[in-house]
Amino acid sequence: MDQTARKARPILEAASRPILPRHVKLRFDKTRDRWIILAPERVLVPDDISVEVLQLCDGVRRISDIVAVLAEKYAADPDLIQTDCLALLQDLADKAFLLTVTEPSP
């Protein structure tokens, strides 16, 4: 069989359109009274801002759009938000907990 690497590391940028794959579920857990992320054999505890970011990851919005929404909501510096956003999403993408939609924008 072909044993060469087929996959390349997904590198996220401001124009990427992230979305959670079917097997990664962001859910509010009433028993624990907190948001959780369910992933293969793992449970993650996102902080409040990560939850907001992930709720905006719909495969349509670009990361730059998500940043704009949050920058306006919190009247914060977009550059800072973008740095944090990219770090969070890249980390999830590296674990295959996040996909990016690659089709060109309409």
Place this chain on the structure above:
Amino acid sequence: MTDQTPPVADFQLVTRAGEEGGQRTTYGIPLAVLAELTHRCPLQCPYCSNPLEMEVASKELTTAEWCSVMDELAEIGVLQIHFSGGEPTVRKDLTELVRHATKVGLYSNLITSAVMLTKARLQDLADAGLSHVQISVQGAEDGLADRVGGFKNGHAKKLEAARWTREVGLPLTINAVMHRQNLHQLPQIIDLAVALDADRLEVANVQYYGWALKNREALIPSFAQVEETNRIVAEAQDRLAGVLDIDYVVPDYYAQRPKQCMGGWGRQFFNISPAGKVLPCHAAESITGMEFDSVRGNKSIRWIWDNSEAFNTYRGTGWMPEPCESCEFKEIDFGGCRCQAHALTGSAGNTDPACAKSPLHAEIFARAATEAAEGQDRFIYRNFSGGTAEDEVS
């Protein structure tokens, strides 16, 4: 099932709504349950973590019993269920069980040797809401892999099933249980996981209890092998960042500190055996003298988790003797593995000898090195008749 490596989840997750969170929380709501549907398995891995005395098919919980167990799990706040065994696909009702898990909101993982899977069955499982498949491999090529698993053509079947898993759109983890006789194939196993488009690879060194303890002489790696493995894993983790997530379980006979077994006894996880016994860990039945409650009794799972002697005996840190009692790491590793302490010291209440502070550590380390050097490679295969030596089957 293969050697289990529970994920280390955040301590906040065991805290109930309204309670004060913090690392000191001894236990709260269990996160995940390992559902061992059966001990039947076509493979005969010499390191199998099932107990030496396995449960026969006639004792297994029925479909209805498992469904009511899942209702209870969901109600008490369990988030994930790992369908395991033995070989869970031996159960004809697996798809039905997965569908029920989905219905009650449990995230489901299938932990399988994969030799009995077909593409149609995988599609059915995916349609029933299965979220993830973990397939074990015993080596990087047929000859060795099939010898370790004691099953002809098993390796080829696994590769086929791994491809189907991806074709039906399910994420894949490859689980490789490593020991002296297959560690040299680790680089090829890493390549294989990439080629199979797995997201994750678990490189799990054998843990020595149950069948693996019986086979320790044939499995224990040398210290040099372990150092080489550390190097290979570190290099691959770096090279494959973002391509393959590699989880690594160090062989703890050669470690300085023991692993945090099960995230702490009775703290985050538990097991349900094929006949319905509720166990703090998959090897807990190896602790002689310990009694376990069953889902077939008149107690709820919640009651068993909160109150049973099996869970409370080694929960938290209060039970600990020295050197653990006064140790700064006691809330990090919770004193290591109770089953290993029992197997190696005769008492589950002792410090795990994998810890350098255990008085038995030096002896265990030396014995491991001696056994590795002797190179006795003959396996005793796992089966329902107490094991069969390799040369008796070939």
